[in-house]
Amino acid sequence: MATAAHEVTPQEASAHPLAESVVVRFAGDSGDGMQLTGGQFTLSTALSGNDLATFPDFPAEIRAPQGTLFGVSAFQINFGSTAVDTAGDAPDVLIAMNPAALKVNVGQLKAGGLIIADEGEFGERNLAKAKYAANPLTDGSLAKWQLLSFNISQLTLDAVKPFGLGNKEALRCKNMWTLGLALWMFDRDRQPIIDWLKSKFAKAPVLAEANIAALNAGHAYGETAELAGPMKQHHIGVAPAEPGLYRTVTGAEAISLGLVAGVQLANVPMFFGGYPITPASAILHFLSRLKEYGVTTFQAEDEIAAIASAIGASYAGQLGVTSSSGPGIALKGEAMGLAIMTELPLVIVNSQRGGPSTGLPTKTEQSDLYQAVYGRNGDAPMPVIAARSAADCFDCAIEAVRIAVQYMTPVMLLTDGYIANAAEPWLVPDISSYAPFPVEFAGKQEMKDKLASENPDEWKFLPYGRDEKLKRPWVKPGTPGLLHRIGGIEKAVGTGNLDYGAENHQKMTEIRRDKVANIAVPDQIVELGETSGKLAIVGWGSTFGPIHQAVRRARAKGLDVAHIHIRHIWPMPANLGDLLRGYDRIIVPEMNTGQLKTVLRDQFLVDAKPLNKVSGQPFLISEIEAAIDAALAAL
Amino acid sequence: MNDMTPIAKSTTPKDWETDQEVRWCPGCGDYAILKAVQRTMPEIGARPENTVFVSGIGCSSRFPYYMETYGFHTIHGRAPAVATGVKLANPDLDVWIITGDGDALSIGGNHTMHLIRRNLDCQVLLFNNEIYGLTKGQYSPTSRVGTRTPSTPFGSVDRPANPCAFALGAGGRFIARAIDVHKNLVGVLKAAYAHKGTGFVEIFQNCIVYNDDVFAPFTEKKNAAGSQMWVEHGKPLLFDGGTKGLTMDRERLVLKVVDVVDGDWQAAGVIVHDQTNRGLAHMLVEMPFGAFPMALGVLFDDPAPTFESAVVTQNIEAAKGKTPNLQHLLSQGQTWQVEKEPRAE
Secondary structure, eight states: OOOOOOOOOHHHHOOOOOTTEEEEEEEEETTSOHHHHHHHHHHHHHHTTOEEEEEEEOOSSSSOOTTOGGGEEEEEEEEESSOOOSSOSSOSEEEESSHHHHHHHGGGSOTTOEEEEEGGGOSHHHHHHTTOSSOTTTSSTTTTSEEEEEOHHHHHHHHHGGGTOOHHHHHTTHHHHHHHHHHHHTTOOSHHHHHHHHHHTTTOHHHHHHHHHHHHHHHHHHHHSOOOTTOOOOOOOOOOOOSEEEEEEEHHHHHHHHHHHHHHHHTOOEEEEEOOOTTTHHHHHHHHTOGGGTEEEEEOSSHHHHHHHHHHHHHTTSEEEEEEOHHHHHHHHHHHHHHHHHTOOEEEEEEEOBOSTTOBTTSOOOTTHHHHHHOSSSSOOOOEEEOOSTTHHHHHHHHHHHHHHHHTOEEEEEEEHHHHHOEEEEEOOOGGGSOOOOOOOSSHHHHHHHHHSSOTTTOOOOTBOOOTTOOOOOOOTTOTTOOOEEESSOBOTBTOOBOOOHHHHHHHHHHHHHHHHTOOOOOOOOSBSOSSEEEEEEEOGGGHHHHHHHHHHHHHTTOOEEEEEOSEEESOOTTHHHHHTTEEEEEEEESSSSHHHHHHHHHHOOOEEEEEOOSSSOOOHHHHHHHHHHHHHHO | OGGGSOOOOOOOGGGGBOSSOOOSOTTOHHHHHHHHHHHHHHHHTOOGGGEEEEEOSSSGGGGGGGBSSEEEEOOTTOHHHHHHHHHHHOTTSEEEEEEEHHIIIIITHHHHHHHHHHTOSEEEEEEEOSBOTTTTSOBOTTSOTTOOBTTBTTOOOSOOOOHHHHHHHTTOSEEEEEETTOTTHHHHHHHHHHSSSEEEEEEEOOOTTTSTTTTHHHHSHHHHHHHEEEEOTTSBOEETTTTEEEEEETTTTEEEEEEOSTTOTTTTTBOBOOTTOHHHHHHHHHOOBTTBOEEEEEEEEOOOOOHHHHHHHHHHHHHTTOOOOHHHHHTOSSEEEEOSSOOOO
16 A cells, blocks of 8 residues: 655645634744744743743744845744644734735735734835735735734834934834734733843843833734724633643753753763754753753864763763754764763754755754664664653653663654744643652672672673663772773673674674663553544654644544654654554654654554655644544545 | 772882783884883872773774773774863863874864863873774875875875874964883873873874884984984973084074084074973974974973863852752743632633
């Protein structure tokens, strides 16, 4: 049977967002401060008790030429009074700060959705840059949407006039004017933003006041102004949530916090070796500030030095961590082999992005699964864990640390650009509820063994001796009596001495395989639906949100479909094969051309079918719903 | 653990030998270097358990297996990066990097440069034999133009790198040269160890199989006196039994060789070696051999703050007055409380 990817038709892709949630997209020039506007809107939304998910979508260029199509930066937020798992399919509201932003984004706007445009930016030059032959605000081409256009630029200039700013500086307040309007539309409190502006511009109070004035003016405009019909205030109810303290968290923050928590539970200091790369750098930035938590960060000269220094630190008794994205991970490959051979603990975080090569640095993809599981020379098994969401990164990072130190192995933690940048509400965990897993370095017991042995002079420490989990001891240099040498050349069983012997290599290869294969990972659970049935949608990583919503909607329609989401990519949960064999059909949606699908087919001989998307954008709920309908119709 | 820590006693060279069979070709210069290092260790009062040898890949990089210390035989070119992690994680360890001309200057050139510029406190022993030995004799980045090897059957055409000039150019604060079989090697190693910061030592090492006698013009006994100039801080730059020395050609601002008559080096204007003079060090490492002698010994030694001490100091400073509280850290940022009863709309 063919396994070609399911093609999503435009009809299937047209979404019907839940009535109780709203999707807003802020779009403008990359210099317009859209990420900032979106970020602040996110905070105010979280504070008002909505569940939410965001999707920052920005160009790779730091400051692309003004007004151009490729310079458009957008920030989408989906918020609502029910659980929100994705940044939403089609926006209900598009705020377009210039013609290019309108052109790039309007196609995705829900039919009947609202466009708010800054007509002050729709002059001839900007229209030409956006390749508009005529002004879309006036030529009727936006008829299938509701359009509100007013001169935000001029309104902002008027609002900040009293502060005597230059024209350029004054126009920079546009994003706050827009934010003010959005806050009014959705009944959000301005105070947290005002507080934030005051602290951000503490050294330039005039700028703080000007921005606050713009914010208030935008808000007042919504409240009082001469606005046409569509501009009515939305009030989104509070999402029911488990009680407790919440915060917004991005994947990069949650990974950093999880790593810190992990090394505290393991009771070892952390050494982080990194090299700047989009979208992984945020982890390096975050950890660089946490010196008081026993974290040493090192910006190395390249990706190889980043992982090599982390391996050196692990050898010396700290937990080495390194982080990168696809191209950087490729450079680290040889060193991962060294960590596997020397059996040292190490955590490698891969914030995946579109590839191959430089690919799409700021766009998301899940195409490094093969690289994570198989991408090294030799038989080089390594555990791989994939985080499903920003909040999930915290527990995944702890799990990566646990496996690394309990099995003396490098572990790869997969996240992606979407998770790394997107914010979501997070129920702050109670760290005392996590069981510690303190590391025991070799030393005391080995010295006791030596003294107790019949012939202490003949006693020999075995650096490649193993416990029941096949873990070798972790020895800190500086420990008397346990001197030994390690390296990338094949090791003799037990002694770790250099050994090229045929039988020894066979044995050591098997030990390395078995050690990883026998890592205790929790049994696979079914997120939604039954443990057997007609159809299972099996995902991993950041496709969790759209899969979950799609399966929820399908089940609400009475369809027999389940959602399975795999965290432990390698080794896989022991029950996974039997579980998958309990469904008539299996669909694996992935932002790649079918990598998990291939691994599942290989490991379990199941007829998993791919559903693939590699456009640099996350799956739409509707795309997965369409695949569910098609699969069940074919049964 | 203290109760079982052996009382520190002085060691002998024998204490630094492992039970491993040494696997270099008979007659390899590496044997002499190994012996010299094993002789150096007791003299500097090093402790085996506190010593880590880190190496890359190549003949020389097998070295750690033969030292009764902690050792890490890493991957090609990356020893400086691994060593940086080791030293940052535990600055109390004595870290020695063993590398070769291909390992340090070809595949690992980037790491060598950054190690030296950061000034990590460690010793780098670069075994320079001007050839790739382990891969069976291809030319290396230090091979002279015209070197015929399996990969350059018509002679190499690219200009060689000068290890000491490279290290000095990267900002090195300790630059020395020595010869595998020469008795002065131990003294140079001791000076490198005494220097706080990256102690860079180029050791001319004879590869008896693929590049035999490439350094003979100055290492052979009969050539030694006239071609080796062992420098010493505060002493005149003399060679050939004190009958020749280096002076400054003031008009052209270059070094030149002068004859010294009746030992009166001052009359001949011979320069007194100042190991803290960076400009002089540049001239000494750049002297073309033949017209000039080979400058050997500690050519430059001018300590500066080390990388790991700067990192540790900043870590301590930045953490000062802050109490780590993970629960508090998790709860930072914009937070909100969800009450037991969901708020009414």
